[in-house]
Amino acid sequence: MTIKTIDRVLVANRGEIAVRLIRACHKLDLETVAVYSEADKDALFVFEAGKAVPLGAPEASESYLVQDKIIDAALKSGAQAIHPGYGFLAENAAFAAAVEKAGLIFIGPSASVIDVMGSKIEAKAAAIEAGVPVVPGYQGKDQSEAALEKAAHGIGVPLLIKASAGGGGRGMRFVEELDDFSEQLALAQQEAKSAFGDPAVL
Secondary structure, eight states: OOOOOOOEEEEOOOHHHHHHHHHHHHHTTOEEEEEEEGGGTTSHHHHHSSEEEEEESSSGGGTTTOHHHHHHHHHHHTOSEEEOOSSTTTTOHHHHHHHHHTTOEESSSOHHHHHHHSSHHHHHHHHHHTTOOOOOOOOOSOOOHHHHHHHHHHHOSSEEEEBSSOOTTTTEEEESSGGGHHHHHHHHHHHHHHHHSOOOBO
């Protein structure tokens, strides 16, 4: 197995997360590349990186979540590795695999590990299969509103709706009254779709 030398890292995130990663790379004498949306063109992380590559529109779904744009930015900027930070694409197995397929290093878990652990639904199923005690809930593949509402009534309140993808508390809603379930479900799914590109919940 050939070990690649890393001297330049593309940070595929924004804000404080990107600033921390860029500063950590600088302490390790690694050059950095930032990617940014139009909304972040004047942000601190853009100026702290050695290079900065624009991704386009302010919406994350058209910038920070567009895998091809990020990989292309890494290749064109001479980065050998991509660090996803957390949130956005950090728990996206397809992205980790695409980074490696492009000949770059993905700084994080392998695609196979992310595939299981990046989906809270799959992670919970793996825990149950391994005999780990888990909180009762619904982690089924049927993500229709009817199936989720039926499960909520079976579980009872209080309950937590949680995005299956990503992390950082995005796509999470607390439900104390079942009458509020539909509204909170819609909010959780909308936030999960916007932040992680995947509306699935458990």
